[in-house]
Every structure is written in structure tokens, then in C-alpha cells.
Amino acid sequence: MAKIILKTEGLTKHYGGIHALQDADFELREGERVAIVGDNGAGKSTFVRQITGVEQRTGGRIWFDGKEVFFQGPLEAREAGMECVFQNLALCDDLDVPSNLFLGREKLLVNLGPFSILDKRGMRKATEDGLRRTGVRIPRLDYSIRRMSGGQRQGVAIARTATFASKMIIMDEPTAALGVQETAQVENIIRTLKAQGTPLILISHNLRQVFDLADRIVVFRRGHIVANLRREETDGNDIVAYITGVKTQNTASAMM
Numbered sequence: 001m002a003k004i005i006l007k008t009e010g011l012t013k014h015y016g017g018i019h020a021l022q023d024a025d026f027e028l029r030e031g032e033r034v035a036i037v038g039d040n041g042a043g044k045s046t047f048v049r050q051i052t053g054v055e056q057r058t059g060g061r062i063w064f065d066g067k068e069v070f071f072q073g074p075l076e077a078r079e080a081g082m083e084c085v086f087q088n089l090a091l092c093d094d095l096d097v098p099s100n101l102f103l104g105r106e107k108l109l110v111n112l113g114p115f116s117i118l119d120k121r122g123m124r125k126a127t128e129d130g131l132r133r134t135g136v137r138i139p140r141l142d143y144s145i146r147r148m149s150g151g152q153r154q155g156v157a158i159a160r161t162a163t164f165a166s167k168m169i170i171m172d173e174p175t176a177a178l179g180v181q182e183t184a185q186v187e188n189i190i191r192t193l194k195a196q197g198t199p200l201i202l203i204s205h206n207l208r209q210v211f212d213l214a215d216r217i218v219v220f221r222r223g224h225i226v227a228n229l230r231r232e233e234t235d236g237n238d239i240v241a242y243i244t245g246v247k248t249q250n251t252a253s254a255m256m
Contacts, residue, residue, distance in 0.1 A: 005199045008050075010024070048203065064081075080167070082165070095145060102123050107122045130160070155189060190213055226249045
């Protein structure tokens, strides 16, 4: 059985009297792609914020790559090998592609604090390698992000994530604001990552996308994980029944 990359046990987050996440037990193994689905406010993004250290959990435990972790912020998660593409992409519109890929992680020829000299050639080559590896097509790397389409912008965000992720990638609604053609482009990039065996968590409302790209589907409802199903053992109607509460908690563990 493949090694467990990410595991949570009893993961809980309360905002005052609001229980946004309650006793979430979750596993992701090497080479696996897991989709997380649920209605708005179901706890999906809250779950991601806890495992990436964006917020501090109320309770529960997290293991990453075999070690129990207590990330104090997303930088620590990133340094451990966990990369995330959030819905807002976190790109700088006025910078070009290499500058965005290496934002906060710039390569330096000379490190002199505010007078440091950037290794622009090294950054460009690493950017070209990252784009090639993920199948992202950008016509001009020297164009600012502002001049790019939604699909190209999303591609840059994914390429940045894939370039630096050593152990796991999380994608939070990567195609929510894209048209049909741009969505297809991003999904092809995800398939490329899948073929490379990169462990992936995909959060999406698009069930067609979920069934096309994921190996396993985890359903959140009102802060609880209510179903954990192999893709081939379920269908869209089944997933919707769990999302809406027509079906109650699934007790069979697809993680085993």
C-alpha cells in the first residue's frame, strides 16, 4: 500500500460558536488524487486553511510525510513541500511570468540585502522547465500577468505550484472563474500532474471535473466529512445526495 503523505485526525476549527470544521479524519497517499466536494460553507476551504497553516486549528492532529506537524503559517507548509493554488491565485499583475513564479523565492547572483542582484537567467530557465513539465503554454514570458487570459493566469499559478511542490499540491476551485476553453486547458495541466504521480487535493463544485480527474471523492457537509468514496464505486447522483443530506454519513472507509 502506498505511503501516506497527509493525514488528519479529529481536525476541528471553531470561530466562536460556529463549528466550521468538526472531527475531520482524512488521508492522502502517494500518487493519489482526491477531490473534496460540498456546498458553500461545508468546510472545504476551512479544512485547507488548517492543513496549510493559514489558520490555526481549534483541535486535532496533522501528519505530513510521516511527521506530525504544527505549521505556524503557509510559508512553513510550503517549505515542507506542500503547495497550494488558492482561488485568488496570488499573482502580481505588473510582473512577468518568471517574477511571479519566483515571487518571494527569487534566485540571487549576489545577496546584498536591498542591493542584491537577481539571477534573471536562472529564473527564466527554471520557469521554462516548470512550464514544460506541467504543459502550460505561455506565448511570451516577458509579458506582464495583466496582459494574459484567465486560463493563462491560472496556468502560471499552477506551474508555480508544480515547480516548487516536492510532496503535494492542493488546488482550491482552479477553474471556477474560467470559460469552457480555459477550463479544458487547466484540466489538461492537472492530467499532466496526475500522470507524473504528484499527490493532489482538488476542491471543486464541478462534478464532471471531479469524476474526470480524481481517484477518490470526499464529501463535506456542515463541517463534517460525510462520505469517502472511490470514484468507480459512486456516481453524480450519489455525491449530490450526500452533499444535500439526503444520504447520511458513509461509514465505509475508502482510505483503507
